[in-house]
Amino acid sequence: MAAGGFCKLPNGTVVVALNLPSPAAGAPAGVRVLVHAQNRARALTRLRNLGLRAIYLRGNAAPPTPDEITAVLHHPDGLIWRTAPTVDALTLELWHPIRALLGHPATPA
Helix, strand or coil: CCEEEEEECCCCCEEEEEEEECCCCCCCCEEEEEEEECCHHHHHHHHHHCCCCCCCCCCCCCCCCHHHHHHHHCCCCCEEEEECCCCCCCCCCCCEEHHHHHCCCCCCC
């Protein structure tokens, strides 16, 4: 089970944040994934459709921060990730599109 949480936005949509073990072989040990969707069930379905099958959200222990909400709302896919935050707060990693984690080829524009 993944630690995570959600935040309902004023327009009725939700942002779901999950701390997951990395699905890729050469990727870091843990990742923080953010999903923007119409509701929690659709957010989890988006992740399951990408191959992350055993994803469940129980409770609201680690909801997205305001900075994370802003990041996912400004991304065209509405689905981003970065390595899980460490104790060293000085090292800040940028957000990546989910296809960079899962190894999917970029779709041509």
